[in-house]
Amino acid sequence: MSIGTSRSPGVQDILCTRADHGALGDLGDGLGIHPDDLPDGLVVADESGHVICFNAAAARITAVHASDALGVPLEHALPLEDLEGRRWWQLTDPYGGIATRFAQPERNLLLPGGREVLVSARYVRTAPTGPVRRVVVSIRDTEARRRTERSHAELIATVAHELRSPLTSVKGFTATLLAKWERFTDDQKKLMLETVDADANRVTRLIAELLDISRIDSGRLELRRQPVDIGAAVGRHIQAHVASGQDADRFLVRIQRPLPDCWADPDKIDQVLSNLLENAVRHGEGTVTIDVAASSSPREQGGAETAVTVSDEGSGIPEESMGRVFTRFWRGSKRGGTGLGLYIVKGIVEAHGGTITVGRAPGGGAQFRFTLPVGTPAYLL
Incomplete structure (x- = not known):
């Protein structure tokens, strides 16, 4: 993109390079920071309103080459409009506006072509009410923020959808029982109350998932580490599946003993095992195999x-989907679920300092493998 506007005399040779900061005064001196090191776009105009710095991030965001912007009037090098189509520099008038003004707060503006960016500005004056010596403009791409906003909107939509069904059921059954209690037999009352109880548990699980996501995203997931017998934990979960109607022959457990001591949060590890086994049972087929062993590839710091x-023997996860398995809202099939479970599993495993991967099992199904560092925590040594 070429701007094609006449340049101010005497500044056409000013480049925002690592070798020459002259036009920028002491920007970054003593810190070893060059404008191109900044993650956000930086545009600086001198007292005459001509651009004297246009860093690499600004060039990337605006698609204007620095050599085309340097020496050009600011309103031509950076032709911004507000969301109503008005020219921003004419509205703000940094050089001829109110003498006490020193900044413009961050706001959404449009580049030519309609691309939206976040822009803020700072007016550098020689005195509190003196003339503007520099206009310093910061530009940010809105894509990352938009992705975050979309993710939050999807989370809200998913939660609203998942809550609507059980709450409607709870409300319907309780209202019916209260209005027509005497008309139902004991067996009918029991069935309705069991349904209410199951739906209430579903709501409770969803709320717990939301709290986990909040803690994982903010880095505040608390772990209460204590010795954990992984083999025994696996056995408890399999017994629960058998008690709920699954065939005991569907599960194969292989534990290579002796296992090293494992210090972890037992509740969180139960959550990980519950989710992985539930996925294998619900979405997989054939035998569900659980292998527990000491890792053959210890971490670099020497810990085991x-x-x-x-693993299961189902159709497995398509190769093109494996990179998205641990993201929010990923669903491997149309059999329900919020799509949040594996995202939470990954957060829990990584909070323990471990890793989790997904691949194809020898039998063709999905295979999830997670590792946990072992050994006594430092605070107990």
Whole structure:
């Protein structure tokens, strides 16, 4: 993109390079920071309103080459409009506006072509009410923020959808029982109350998932570490599946003992195992195999690991989807669920300092493998 506007005399040779900061005064001196090191776009205009710095991030965001912007009037090098189509520099008038003004707060503006960016400005004056010596403009791409906003909107939509069904059921059954209690037999009352109880548990699980996501995203997931017998934990979960109607022959557990001591949060590890086994049972087919063993590839710092692998014999996960398995809202099938479970599993494993991967099992199904560092925590040594 070429601007094609006449340049101010005497500044056409000013380039924003690592070798020459002259036009920018002491910007970055003593810190070893050059404008191109900044993550955000930086545009600086001198007292005459001509651009004297146009860093690499600004060039990337605006698609204007620095050599085309340097020496050009600011309103031509950076032709911004507000969301109503008005020219921003004419509205703000940095050089001829109110003498006490020193900044413009961040706002959404449009580049030529309609691309939206976040822009803020600072007016550098020689005195509190003196003339403007520099106009310093910061530009940010809105794509990352938009992705975050979309993610939050999707989360809200998913939660609203998942809550609507059980709450409608709870409300319907309780209202019916209260209005017509005497008309139902004890067996009918029991069935309705069991349904209400199951739907209430579903709401409770969803709220717990939301709290976990909030803590994972903010880095505040608390772990209460204590010795954990992974083999025994696996056994408890399999017994629960058998008690709920699954065939005991569907599960194959292989534990390579001796296992090293594993210090972890037992509730969080139960959550990980529950999710992985539930996925294997619900979305997979055939035998569900659980392998527990000491890791054969210790971490670089010399600590051992316990590795847990959960495999099934179903159709597996398509190769093109494996990179999205641990993201929010990913669903491997149309059999329901919020799509949040594996995202939470990854957050829990990584909070323990471990890793989790997904691949194809020898039998063709999905295979999830997570590792946990072992050994006594430093505060107990």
